Amino acid sequence: MSQQITFFPLGxxxxxxLELSNYNTMLFDFANTFTxxxxxxxxxxxxxxxxxxxxxxxxxxxxxxxxxxxxxxxxHFDYAVEYQGGERKRISELWISSAFVLDTDLNxxxxxxxxxxxxxxxxxxxxxxxxxxxxxxxxxxxxxxxxPADREDVIIHAGTLLPCTNMGVELEVFVHAPFSADSEDxxxxxxxxxxxxxxxxxxxxxxxxxxxxxxxxxxxxxIVDVSKRNKNEDYLKWDIYDIPHHCSYSGLADDKGxxxxxxTDQVIELLSWGNKNAKMIASxxxxxxxxxxxxxxxxxxxxxFSGKKAxxxxxxxxxxxxxxxxxxxxxxxxxxxxxxxxxxIIISPAPRAG
Numbered sequence: 001m002s003q004q005i006t007f008f009p010l011g012x013x014x015x016x017x018l019e020l021s022n023y024n025t026m027l028f029d030f031a032n033t034f035t036x037x038x039x040x041x042x043x044x045x046x047x048x049x050x051x052x053x054x055x056x057x058x059x060x061x062x063x064x065x066x067x068x069x070x071x072x073x074x075x076h077f078d079y080a081v082e083y084q085g086g087e088r089k090r091i092s093e094l095w096i097s098s099a100f101v102l103d104t105d106l107n108x109x110x111x112x113x114x115x116x117x118x119x120x121x122x123x124x125x126x127x128x129x130x131x132x133x134x135x136x137x138x139x140x141x142x143x144x145x146x147x148p149a150d151r152e153d154v155i156i157h158a159g160t161l162l163p164c165t166n167m168g169v170e171l172e173v174f175v176h177a178p179f180s181a182d183s184e185d186x187x188x189x190x191x192x193x194x195x196x197x198x199x200x201x202x203x204x205x206x207x208x209x210x211x212x213x214x215x216x217x218x219x220x221x222x223i224v225d226v227s228k229r230n231k232n233e234d235y236l237k238w239d240i241y242d243i244p245h246h247c248s249y250s251g252l253a254d255d256k257g258x259x260x261x262x263x264t265d266q267v268i269e270l271l272s273w274g275n276k277n278a279k280m281i282a283s284x285x286x287x288x289x290x291x292x293x294x295x296x297x298x299x300x301x302x303x304x305f306s307g308k309k310a311x312x313x314x315x316x317x318x319x320x321x322x323x324x325x326x327x328x329x330x331x332x333x334x335x336x337x338x339x340x341x342x343x344x345i346i347i348s349p350a351p352r353a354g
Contacts, residue, residue: 015045
């Protein structure tokens with residue numbers, strides 16, 4: 001039994017795909033930033049995912065365009081016929097934050113379409129999981145004639161372990177965030193990003209993946225504090241760390257620093273939980289002294305405070321002249337980089353984690 005996770009080169013934008021051994025698929029964010037220009041090195045995400053007719057889970061971590069761009073033209077949405085038919089990809093279950101559902105200040109048409117689909121499914125009571133339960137969500141349900149108690153089964157709270165039995169015994173999902181308090185009166189859409197630890201079991205080996213969206217360091221600090229208080233430190237461990245916010249220093253501290261960002265104590269502790277041979281992935285453009293984000297100061301901090309764990313920026317894999325999707329196979333030996341052929345250089349498997 002094995003799984004595969006793929007991180008796509010999209011510039012400062014994010015999408016990754018988890019494929020399970022039973023052929024179920026989980027897509028985390030979708031941002032097709034490719035313009036079609038001859039010099040655009042970003043991948044055409046719609047083309048790359050074109051072979052799939054549906055996804056078992058599609059999660060949108062938050063409502064920013066760099067996590068939703070192109071969605072209205074790619075997915076089938078049940079709530080309106082104008083977003084149906086053709087080659088559109090169906091979503092069996094939509095995962096979304098309550099902040100996204102309730103947001104009335106969306107500048108992106110893609111985000112507005114996703115929100116309307118989420119509201120439609122939530123009203124109907126099917127095909128959706130909503131993360132966190134602020135008072136405003138209950139008020140919204142009541143305003144639509146729905147007793148909040150009748151939707152308890154689709155509302156997911158921070159600190160919940162989801163067995164995902166419909167996806168097979170190999171996967172569990174631990175929900176770190178959003179916290180309900182971070183979903184009330186949100187000024188910054190990054191604050192209520194969905195943060196998960198995926199746990200993939202193959203024999204006696206459990207591989208752990210932390211997906212963080214664009215979560216700021218203040219939320220990560222809360223995650224660490226709450227996990228320690230509840231003796232859930234195992235859910236802080238990682239074999240793959242999906243670096244938040246395109247390697248911005250905001251995922252580490254308030255201040256970028258001159259040569260290297262100095263993370264807060266809790267973020268340092270989180271980085272220390274990386275297992276032997278763990279990997280860090282930043283969904284971003286090539287990192288230089290001039291990019292902002294990504295910040296070279298943040299990259300130095302991630303490498304230093306993680307104990308020099310392997311680090312890839314998606315637009316630098318296998319090199320910045322011709323970026324390709326970064327794929328890892330996950331099996332009973334842990335994590336290994338999937339061999340690819342590039343003009344005709346062979347990229348050998350990386351050491352396995354676990």
